[in-house]
Amino acid sequence: MHQPIGSSPYSPESSHSSSSPISHSFSSGNSPMMCASPNSAYMGNSPSSIPIRPGRLSPCLSILNQPQGKFRFRYASEMTGTHGCLMAESKERNKKEYIRVQLEGCQDREAIIRCTLVTNSSKPVPHVHRLGGEGNSNGNNGNEGEYQEMIVSAGKNEWTATFSGLTIIHTAKKQVREVVERRLINELGNAPMNRNQGQQLKDEADKIANTMDLHSVKLKFEAFVEQNGFREQICPPQYSQAIHNLKSTHAGDLRIVRIDKVYSCCTGQEEIFIFVEKVNKKDIKIRFFETDENEQEIWSAFADFSELDVHHQYAIAFKTPAYQDPNIQSDVTVQFQLYRPSNQSTSEAKSFTYTPRERVGMKRPRRDVPLNSDSNTNKRDYNATRTLPNNDPVAPNTFPSNCPSGDENGTPSFTSNFADQQRKCYESSVKH
Amino acid sequence: MHQPIGSSPYSPESSHSSSSPISHSFSSGNSPMMCASPNSAYMGNSPSSIPIRPGRLSPCLSILNQPQGKFRFRYASEMTGTHGCLMAESKERNKKEYIRVQLEGCQDREAIIRCTLVTNSSKPVPHVHRLGGEGNSNGNNGNEGEYQEMIVSAGKNEWTATFSGLTIIHTAKKQVREVVERRLINELGNAPMNRNQGQQLKDEADKIANTMDLHSVKLKFEAFVEQNGFREQICPPQYSQAIHNLKSTHAGDLRIVRIDKVYSCCTGQEEIFIFVEKVNKKDIKIRFFETDENEQEIWSAFADFSELDVHHQYAIAFKTPAYQDPNIQSDVTVQFQLYRPSNQSTSEAKSFTYTPRERVGMKRPRRDVPLNSDSNTNKRDYNATRTLPNNDPVAPNTFPSNCPSGDENGTPSFTSNFADQQRKCYESSVKH
DNA sequence: GGGGAATCCCC
DNA sequence: GGGGATTCCCC
Numbered sequence: 077m078h079q080p081i082g083s084s085p086y087s088p089e090s091s092h093s094s095s096s097p098i099s100h101s102f103s104s105g106n107s108p109m110m111c112a113s114p115n116s117a118y119m120g121n122s123p124s125s126i127p128i129r130p131g132r133l134s135p136c137l138s139i140l141n142q143p144q145g146k147f148r149f150r151y152a153s154e155m156t157g158t159h160g161c162l163m164a165e166s167k168e169r170n171k172k173e174y175i176r177v178q179l180e181g182c183q184d185r186e187a188i189i190r191c192t193l194v195t196n197s198s199k200p201v202p203h204v205h206r207l208g209g210e211g212n213s214n215g216n217n218g219n220e221g222e223y224q225e226m227i228v229s230a231g232k233n234e235w236t237a238t239f240s241g242l243t244i245i246h247t248a249k250k251q252v253r254e255v256v257e258r259r260l261i262n263e264l265g266n267a268p269m270n271r272n273q274g275q276q277l278k279d280e281a282d283k284i285a286n287t288m289d290l291h292s293v294k295l296k297f298e299a300f301v302e303q304n305g306f307r308e309q310i311c312p313p314q315y316s317q318a319i320h321n322l323k324s325t326h327a328g329d330l331r332i333v334r335i336d337k338v339y340s341c342c343t344g345q346e347e348i349f350i351f352v353e354k355v356n357k358k359d360i361k362i363r364f365f366e367t368d369e370n371e372q373e374i375w376s377a378f379a380d381f382s383e384l385d386v387h388h389q390y391a392i393a394f395k396t397p398a399y400q401d402p403n404i405q406s407d408v409t410v411q412f413q414l415y416r417p418s419n420q421s422t423s424e425a426k427s428f429t430y431t432p433r434e435r436v437g438m439k440r441p442r443r444d445v446p447l448n449s450d451s452n453t454n455k456r457d458y459n460a461t462r463t464l465p466n467n468d469p470v471a472p473n474t475f476p477s478n479c480p481s482g483d484e485n486g487t488p489s490f491t492s493n494f495a496d497q498q499r500k501c502y503e504s505s506v507k508h
Numbered sequence: 509m510h511q512p513i514g515s516s517p518y519s520p521e522s523s524h525s526s527s528s529p530i531s532h533s534f535s536s537g538n539s540p541m542m543c544a545s546p547n548s549a550y551m552g553n554s555p556s557s558i559p560i561r562p563g564r565l566s567p568c569l570s571i572l573n574q575p576q577g578k579f580r581f582r583y584a585s586e587m588t589g590t591h592g593c594l595m596a597e598s599k600e601r602n603k604k605e606y607i608r609v610q611l612e613g614c615q616d617r618e619a620i621i622r623c624t625l626v627t628n629s630s631k632p633v634p635h636v637h638r639l640g641g642e643g644n645s646n647g648n649n650g651n652e653g654e655y656q657e658m659i660v661s662a663g664k665n666e667w668t669a670t671f672s673g674l675t676i677i678h679t680a681k682k683q684v685r686e687v688v689e690r691r692l693i694n695e696l697g698n699a700p701m702n703r704n705q706g707q708q709l710k711d712e713a714d715k716i717a718n719t720m721d722l723h724s725v726k727l728k729f730e731a732f733v734e735q736n737g738f739r740e741q742i743c744p745p746q747y748s749q750a751i752h753n754l755k756s757t758h759a760g761d762l763r764i765v766r767i768d769k770v771y772s773c774c775t776g777q778e779e780i781f782i783f784v785e786k787v788n789k790k791d792i793k794i795r796f797f798e799t800d801e802n803e804q805e806i807w808s809a810f811a812d813f814s815e816l817d818v819h820h821q822y823a824i825a826f827k828t829p830a831y832q833d834p835n836i837q838s839d840v841t842v843q844f845q846l847y848r849p850s851n852q853s854t855s856e857a858k859s860f861t862y863t864p865r866e867r868v869g870m871k872r873p874r875r876d877v878p879l880n881s882d883s884n885t886n887k888r889d890y891n892a893t894r895t896l897p898n899n900d901p902v903a904p905n906t907f908p909s910n911c912p913s914g915d916e917n918g919t920p921s922f923t924s925n926f927a928d929q930q931r932k933c934y935e936s937s938v939k940h
Numbered sequence: 941g942g943g944g945a946a947t948c949c950c951c
Numbered sequence: 952g953g954g955g956a957t958t959c960c961c962c
Contacts (some may be wrong), residue, residue: 153958153959154959351825393783588949
């Protein structure tokens, strides 16, 4: 102990109660005080820094490889069989990397890096979910899944702990309160309580349990050295980026799986069906946008649909928004993507084409487009080249082309590749 | 007792053990015999008829109003709050009718009609699910949800029992075995067993538990008269039609909720997206069919899709089957519906229009790249590639008409109201 | 690794 | 009455 317990807001979260080599308590605060204890990981203020050991330079932890931002948390009931474990975020899709944490500036022979699961909140506290791990070479058992530890040293691993085989075990909602309460009691060193204190504790547990986000966690890394059979925390903890539960509707990946039609008249209001991965109908939008050559967004608009158009979380029927310019002369390629307002996340974008609308009052029964690409759609008076059946009330026609429809030089063109779009477009524009 | 127990395959299922006024045992057989007891509702043979009381004309039960064929079974955990109860099947959508059962030809002053839940199997046995009921005027309590009873008489209700407020309580899978075992033991009158018999019973319970269909039940109606404090069954039981659990994927209603396009060229192979109610991708087909003026089916075909085209049970992307006649000269209206092979159930049909194909042999420039060639239906991650305006291999085109495409006089017409269909149709026909 | 069935919760 | 969140199971 380098400081009296509770002597400052900086009192360490873990510095005195752990008996070597492995502590089972969650936060190591061991204050006999009640709920207001600033030493409690749950109830107190998190220390904003960690005391430096007297007469030593403070080492420092740095996360070399962050964990994945998304991972499927598994229930204890799913822990039979193997389901893949928490890896590091990696730029390359197919490259597997492990989570790595390095201890810098350590003066001791070796140190221990501990990894625990904490809440994704401004003041991280131990999470009710548990951290599982099997491949861990240090093979910690009997820790109730509450942490994983690695020994680091200069010679062994250049002070770098590699956490492989980590797993996040999802505590069922029903048990959350109980787990929190048990930990609170532990934190308080199992001090005897009177009825009032007991109630206070229960209330606090309730509050924490009801508040804790079960669908995102962070990893907390701490470094210790062991001396004379006691552990000492040697530097401030580091927190990883948040890890979101892939199975959750609110955190799951947004994805457009299938699209029935990827073009629309620039006047919008055309119905598109898409299949998507699980979405929450109250928290989903479809965003159309266009970027310039510098990737700068130059236009965006939301598609038109209501909750009723979201079919059981997996499909959406929406109407396209009007393009910014109702007078485009050639196809314009834009993008669209799912957007979740609650956390601003988006899906990958899919490309989408806006086609020109029919010109109103255009007076050229023309065919200025090479032979086949055309499109000009639906002039009633347009005389198609093909032979029409005698009573065919129209049906102007053009035929397909292998030529590009919009030309490379930017020459305006009325051509569209999408005849049916043109048709509808015409209809909607003549209504104006 | 009118017959010795087990004396015949017709020994009554419920005739002697029940002590008045309410029996708690499931089948009333109370034989001391072991597993082979023909008297056990679970293990024995079901009686194919019921003994007639000596010297009496046998009365008879008839079900005036059958229960609904579909109902959502509720778990015990859902029994808080009200969720609607089992009603009778009714022709008119909005008309609420109760399940009613009449006892005919009863010579006694009054009788009791009991309703229990049994399996939907050739030899119905008591179901592990329970029958709940609250609105029941006879208000049976303490029957553990195992039956509901009504008293009938000439004056009171014209021998007709009305079962209102029935509910089906879904026994969780985990408890099925235990419930079955308990009942078996009860059936055997809690007779002492040796180890071997115990094992036999467990095995039997296992078998029954694993075999019982938890998603469909029937109601069993029995009639009793009470005399000298004893009950006597007075006629053969009646079984209702099956009631299927609406929440089950296998029994739930098939329904087409939304369709992106209701027309296709008669040559088929056009992609349609539909939103549906929960289906099982391994047990669903889409059937197109046509009926003549007499409602006789004159053509049918299945749409083309694979399991991969079924999106999370709620949406399907399929290709239309070719119509029987590739040379139709005007639109043909057919129907399509979902079809579940396992039980031959179908959804309501939606109407669908086949449009004539473009005439082959007409000479006009065209392309041989099918428009839809990129629609790789079988990839979950369907990437709409048809978006690049500049190199889009273009589409043939026809134009819309405000006139009916098929004319009333039967004059052949190449016109279609569905220009894009024509386009695709054209392409698919040129591929031939 | 992931889909969906089973169970439970709540608008 | 019903949709969907949660938990569990299994291909």
